[in-house]
Amino acid sequence: MKLRFSAADEAFRVEVADWLRDNLCGEFDVIRFRGGPGDEHSFVDERKAWERKLGDAGWTCIGWPKEWGGRAASIEQQVIFNEEYARAGGPGRIGHIGETLMGPTLIAYGSDAQKANYLPSIRSGDAIWCQGYSEPSAGSDLANVKTKAVFDEAAQVWHISGQKVWTSLAHESHYCFVVARTDLQAKGHKGLGFFMVAMDQPGVTIRPIEQLTGTSEFNEVFFDNAICTPGDIVGQPGEGWQVAMALLGFERGVSTLGQQMLFQNEFNDIVRLAKANGADRDPVLRQRIAEAHIGLRIMRYNTLRVLSGSDEGELSAEGMIYKLYWSSWHRNLGKLAMDVMGADSEILSAQPYELNRLQSMFLFTRADTIYGGTNQIQRNLIAERALGMPREPRGNS
Amino acid sequence: MEFKFTDEQLMIRDTAEAFVSEVSTSAAVRSAMALPDGYSADLWQQISTEMYWQALSIPEAMDGLGLGYVELAATLEQTGRFLLCSPLVATVALAVPAIRVAATEAQQQAYLGRILAGQVATLAYAGRQTHGNAIDVRATSTDQGIHLNGISRHVLNGQSADFVVVAAREIFADGEEGVSLWFVDCDSHGVAIKALPTMDQTRRLAEMQFDNLLLTPTQRLGGIAQCQRHLLDSILDLAAIAVAAEQVGGAQQALDISVAYVKERVQFGRTIASYQAIKHKCADMMLKAESARSSLYYAACIADEFLLGTISAAALAEAASITKAYSSEAFFFNAGCGIQLHGGVGITAEYDIQLYFKRANALQSFLGNASYHRERLAKQLLDSEVLS
Numbered sequence: 001m002k003l004r005f006s007a008a009d010e011a012f013r014v015e016v017a018d019w020l021r022d023n024l025c026g027e028f029d030v031i032r033f034r035g036g037p038g039d040e041h042s043f044v045d046e047r048k049a050w051e052r053k054l055g056d057a058g059w060t061c062i063g064w065p066k067e068w069g070g071r072a073a074s075i076e077q078q079v080i081f082n083e084e085y086a087r088a089g090g091p092g093r094i095g096h097i098g099e100t101l102m103g104p105t106l107i108a109y110g111s112d113a114q115k116a117n118y119l120p121s122i123r124s125g126d127a128i129w130c131q132g133y134s135e136p137s138a139g140s141d142l143a144n145v146k147t148k149a150v151f152d153e154a155a156q157v158w159h160i161s162g163q164k165v166w167t168s169l170a171h172e173s174h175y176c177f178v179v180a181r182t183d184l185q186a187k188g189h190k191g192l193g194f195f196m197v198a199m200d201q202p203g204v205t206i207r208p209i210e211q212l213t214g215t216s217e218f219n220e221v222f223f224d225n226a227i228c229t230p231g232d233i234v235g236q237p238g239e240g241w242q243v244a245m246a247l248l249g250f251e252r253g254v255s256t257l258g259q260q261m262l263f264q265n266e267f268n269d270i271v272r273l274a275k276a277n278g279a280d281r282d283p284v285l286r287q288r289i290a291e292a293h294i295g296l297r298i299m300r301y302n303t304l305r306v307l308s309g310s311d312e313g314e315l316s317a318e319g320m321i322y323k324l325y326w327s328s329w330h331r332n333l334g335k336l337a338m339d340v341m342g343a344d345s346e347i348l349s350a351q352p353y354e355l356n357r358l359q360s361m362f363l364f365t366r367a368d369t370i371y372g373g374t375n376q377i378q379r380n381l382i383a384e385r386a387l388g389m390p391r392e393p394r395g396n397s
Numbered sequence: 398m399e400f401k402f403t404d405e406q407l408m409i410r411d412t413a414e415a416f417v418s419e420v421s422t423s424a425a426v427r428s429a430m431a432l433p434d435g436y437s438a439d440l441w442q443q444i445s446t447e448m449y450w451q452a453l454s455i456p457e458a459m460d461g462l463g464l465g466y467v468e469l470a471a472t473l474e475q476t477g478r479f480l481l482c483s484p485l486v487a488t489v490a491l492a493v494p495a496i497r498v499a500a501t502e503a504q505q506q507a508y509l510g511r512i513l514a515g516q517v518a519t520l521a522y523a524g525r526q527t528h529g530n531a532i533d534v535r536a537t538s539t540d541q542g543i544h545l546n547g548i549s550r551h552v553l554n555g556q557s558a559d560f561v562v563v564a565a566r567e568i569f570a571d572g573e574e575g576v577s578l579w580f581v582d583c584d585s586h587g588v589a590i591k592a593l594p595t596m597d598q599t600r601r602l603a604e605m606q607f608d609n610l611l612l613t614p615t616q617r618l619g620g621i622a623q624c625q626r627h628l629l630d631s632i633l634d635l636a637a638i639a640v641a642a643e644q645v646g647g648a649q650q651a652l653d654i655s656v657a658y659v660k661e662r663v664q665f666g667r668t669i670a671s672y673q674a675i676k677h678k679c680a681d682m683m684l685k686a687e688s689a690r691s692s693l694y695y696a697a698c699i700a701d702e703f704l705l706g707t708i709s710a711a712a713l714a715e716a717a718s719i720t721k722a723y724s725s726e727a728f729f730f731n732a733g734c735g736i737q738l739h740g741g742v743g744i745t746a747e748y749d750i751q752l753y754f755k756r757a758n759a760l761q762s763f764l765g766n767a768s769y770h771r772e773r774l775a776k777q778l779l780d781s782e783v784l785s
Contacts, residue, residue: 001400001403002698003398271778286772287771287775289775290722290774290775290778294719294771297695297719298691301691301692301695302691318690321684321688376673379680380676380677382680387680387683389660389671389675389679390667393671
């Protein structure tokens with residue numbers, strides 16, 4: 001067991017930090033520490049330009065194989081990149097769904113033509129992707145999707161119809177990956193397909209959802225005979241569930257360390273505020289600030305264990321707790337921020353509803369324990385998969 | 398960076414697991430609890446001769462095994478998991494770090510040698526105040542030498558120790574001032590040891606009274622006349638990390654025996670393990686056990702670096718407070734939930750979960766509870782000008 005990075009990795013750290021210092025400035029100054037969950041609607045054009053700047057310099061998709069334009073960076077190097085990126089105030093990556101979810105899925109399961117079609121534009125920072133999983137009646141019960149994919153033999157295209165919901169960045173995206181039912185008689189996780197659908201077409205309508213923050217980063221997406229070519233299904237019809245689940249497996253990766261640096265920035269803001277407004281003399285708040293600090297440090301240690309590989313080489317226990325751990329911690333941080341602000345937490349920056357960063361974080365953290373698998377679903381997964389407890393009987397639907 | 402056990406460390410852990418699970422069964426723990434010293438002398442002999450665990454973290458130059466805190470943590474995780482009754486923690490987690498951090502080389506040879514030979518050693522540092530670590534024992538220089546007077550409480554395995562490292566304070570000193578550390582043989586004239594009845598019967602505490610105990614300057618750890626408060630802090634930090642290892646093991650076992658129970662217990666025609674109310678509780682317990690484990694392994698790596706001289710005492714203090722605060726609450730949470738998951742049998746003497754509950758409470762208050770350690774971290778975070 002050792003905690004130190006090698007000299008070569010530390011040199012890589014300096015390279016990343018230097019590049020960010022020299023490039024995340026000037027026109028990009030406004031996007032430092034911006035974007036990301038809760039702030040996804042901010043500075044979209046500037047962040048798209050930033051994505052292309054990263055792509056030009058080879059700082060997108062660094063973990064991808066060299067064949068597809070990546071650097072084949074080691075886990076350690078990816079950890080370092082994400083840490084330095086967040087430390088420098090790098091903006092929330094508007095291309096992260098393509099880079100961390102769609103790309104790795106295509107590299108693992110896509111055809112050669114699909115890889116050639118889609119990977120280069122993700123790598124260059126040009127193509128933005130969004131995720132079409134959840135539906136009004138398929139939330140926690142993700143397999144209950146009603147969106148249909150019907151193959152038109154004459155036109156040789158798939159027609160996709162149905163409604164997706166909670167789609168982040170849909171209005172900024174070029175493509176959406178959609179889980180849709182190819183076998184209309186099948187139920188649950190059977191008879192599904194995994195489609196890559198272009199967003200800029202007549203059959204796609206996007207409606208933003210106004211959130212409790214007054215802003216909109218989630219959307220409803222309506223598909224009405226949207227068209228998808230036969231080459232744009234990943235895997236075979238009927239294999240959609242397997243592909244969709246494999247994709248989620250890429251979600252718990254090294255990017256979580258970058259997320260933790262964003263959390264660290266928020267935590268530092270709270271500490272600074274407490275020192276400034278006297279909250280640092282309240283013994284209960286001192287305890288809670290220390291508790292948040294402990295929680296964030298341990299989040300990092302949990303992640304380092306996951307990234308170092310479990311001792312037994314299977315899906316590790318420490319990996320399964322990750323989502324439940326960070327979402328609960330972040331939700332508590334949001335309330336701590338309000339309690340450190342004290343009475344000022346109630347006063348907004350401006351009319352009509354302009355929240356400051358901590359207020360926005362406080363409100364949006366209530367989504368953290370819901371999206372990406374609610375805390376309740378996470379606990380079911382831990383109990384069933386890690387502790388071998390029986391599944392609860394299912395209702396008839 | 399490789400934040401996982403090496404093959405050798407895995408072997409050490411597996412060996413410890415195999416040994417402790419065999420010698421520290423529920424029946425063995427209960428019979429040890431009934432013995433005067435709270436452990437079987439035969440078993441301690443076996444541990445100190447066959448397993449040679451007291452040598453784990455003693456350097457090879459001192460004839461020890463020369464392993465580190467990661468190996469120690471891996472071992473103590475298993476002893477905590479099976480509630481092993483022994484003076485191992487007092488000896489390797491309290492006395493050995495005190496000697497390594499504060500003693501001269503000649504003292505280390507002598508006293509670590511006694512430990513290698515199987516002697517029981519411990520640390521006496523706590524005064525009447527149960528929170529923090531106020532020292533009540535006073536050291537006075539006279540013509541004859543140094544006299545110790547006062548009482549040290551909560552001395553782990555004090556009644557069966559061969560020697561003890563005593564923290565004392567100069568007669569008029571207060572706060573952080575005038576702290577000194579002394580080697581004292583427990584059979585010395587002027588030492589009275591009283592066993593304290595403990596709620597957790599698997600772990601024995603004593604009160605040591607010093608009445609004009611006469612010491613020579615050579616008994617002072619390090620042999621120098623400087624305040625050793627900062628050294629005592631690092632010793633207690635190293636000790637807290639080792640105690641956290643026992644807490645992690647206990648937290649894991651409280652979860653495991655509870656899951657085993659709910660998988661057997663049938664109500665309303667199905668095992669209660671199939672109810673979400675039960676499953677979610679167990680999931681929360683697993684989150685606590687795994688997170689405590691991560692904090693422990695990190696702190697163990699930091700302890701090794703500290704002993705190598707590559708990181709500061711402040712970094713050690715931070716890692717120790719993080720793992721002691723979190724592991725204390727994790728173990729107590731898991732043991733408390735464990736009783737609830739057992740239902741009525743959870744509060745009987747017969748089932749083991751109550752032993753874990755008592756151990757959890759005992760270890761929580763030992764070496765500073767969670768709020769003590771959080772306040773210590775809050776000082777680092779809030780009362781300094783620099784923001785890390």
